[in-house]
Amino acid sequence: xxxxxxxxxxxxxxxxxxxxxxxxxxxxxxxxxxxxxxxxxxxxxxxxxxxxxxxxxxxxxxxxxxxxxxxxxxxxxxxxxxxxxxxxxxxxxxxxxxxxxxxxxxxxxxxxxxxxxxxxxxxxxxxxxxxxxxxxxxxxxxxxxxxxxxxxxxxxxxxxxxxxxxxxxxxxxxxxxxxxxxxxxxxxxxxxxxxxxxxxxxxxxxxxxxxxxxxxxxxxxxxxxxxxxxxxxxxxx
Numbered sequence: 001x002x003x004x005x006x007x008x009x010x011x012x013x014x015x016x017x018x019x020x021x022x023x024x025x026x027x028x029x030x031x032x033x034x035x036x037x038x039x040x041x042x043x044x045x046x047x048x049x050x051x052x053x054x055x056x057x058x059x060x061x062x063x064x065x066x067x068x069x070x071x072x073x074x075x076x077x078x079x080x081x082x083x084x085x086x087x088x089x090x091x092x093x094x095x096x097x098x099x100x101x102x103x104x105x106x107x108x109x110x111x112x113x114x115x116x117x118x119x120x121x122x123x124x125x126x127x128x129x130x131x132x133x134x135x136x137x138x139x140x141x142x143x144x145x146x147x148x149x150x151x152x153x154x155x156x157x158x159x160x161x162x163x164x165x166x167x168x169x170x171x172x173x174x175x176x177x178x179x180x181x182x183x184x185x186x187x188x189x190x191x192x193x194x195x196x197x198x199x200x201x202x203x204x205x206x207x208x209x210x211x212x213x214x215x216x217x218x219x220x221x222x223x224x225x226x227x228x229x230x231x232x233x234x235x236x237x
Contacts, residue, residue, distance in 0.1 A: 001047070001077070002086055005036050005094045009046075009054045009061075013193050015220040017110035025216070026101050029061055034099035038067065047073035047080075050164025053156065056199035060214050066102030072202060075165040107201070109188045109213035111221055115228070117188070118149060124186040126151040129200045130219070134192070137232035141192055142223025146232035148190065154179055156196040159203050166203065173207055183209050190215035190222070 012032070014025045038044055044067070046058030055072045062070030073080070081087070117124045128135050128151040135153040137145035147153070158175055161167055167175075181187065187209055189197035194216045201214045215222075222228055 001080060002088045003092060004047075005092045007032075007036055007046075007058070009057050010195065013220065015193070015217050015224070017108075017112070017215075017217040017221060022103075022108070022110065022216075026065070026103055029065060030099055030101040033061075033065060033067075033101075035094060035096050037095045037097045038062075038099050039097045040067070043069040043071065045071050045073055047076045050076040050078055051160060051166050051199075052076060052164075053195040053199045056202040057195045060107065060198035060201050063107045064104055064214075065099075066104050075163065078164050106211075107213055109190075109215040111215075111217050111225065111228070113213075114148065114188060114190075114215055114222070117186075118229070122186075123184075124188055125181055127181065127187060127189045127197075127200060128153045128191070129156040129189055129196045130191045131155055134219070142219055144223055144230050146230040148222060149229050149231045151190070152179055152181070154181075154200070156191070156199050159200070166206075169207065172203060176204070176207070181209075186211045186213065188213045188215055190218040192219045194218045 044062055046055040048055045051072060051074050055076065059070045059072050062068070114126065116122070126148055128147050130153070131139065132153060132155065133139035134141060135147045154175065159167055159172055166172070187204060189200045189212065191197040194214055197214050197218055201212050204212045223230070
């Protein structure tokens with residue numbers, strides 16, 4: 001799109017949600033946002049080929065860094081093309097800014113917080129938004145397979161149409177309602193690396209769920225950490 005700068009968010013993985021890890025991640029993202037020219041008076045719109053996980057991750061990152069004026073273009077570049085809006089092949093050079101993060105901890109879940117919710121009588125719902133194969137341990141992408149105990153599996157792709165746009169609001173509300181996801185619960189989303197989980201975070205916020213956290217470390221951290229519990233169809237550790 002004319003005026004767009006490139007930010008390949010899928011390259012910026014992070015799997016350490018210890019206090020020092022979150023501090024390092026925040027500093028890194030602060031420099032990255034500054035490099036692409038984000039300032040407090042700018043509304044940032046993230047897009048990719050469709051209403052995808054990388055664009056949603058950009059919105060969640062903005063919220064985490066304390067910049068609320070951020071959106072995802074529904075349908076992404078596919079929808080832009082279908083509408084016959086202008087495109088360009090000329091690269092856009094960023095105009096760097098001095099961006100200072102104001103970390104919003106209310107949209108972030110850490111491994112310690114997830115562990116505490118399992119150990120205590122905590123009114124929270126953990127949503128595993130990976131594929132069913134990842135959830136049940138058929139597909140192994142870490143040192144151990146399966147899912148976080150008590151988590152419910154709602155694949156993030158169930159929120160999208162074949163055209164790559166978000167499904168109508170009523171369909172999305174029904175999806176979560178039928179799975180017992182209530183608005184009076186704290187919701188923690190996770191996947192493999194917190195991209196698909198960011199997408200579900202964004203959908204739930206659009207549906208006016210007030211208390212949604214994205215587990216930044218997700219299965220890349222949980223599934224590679226010794227001593228943490230994991231469940232599958234034939235095992236529990």
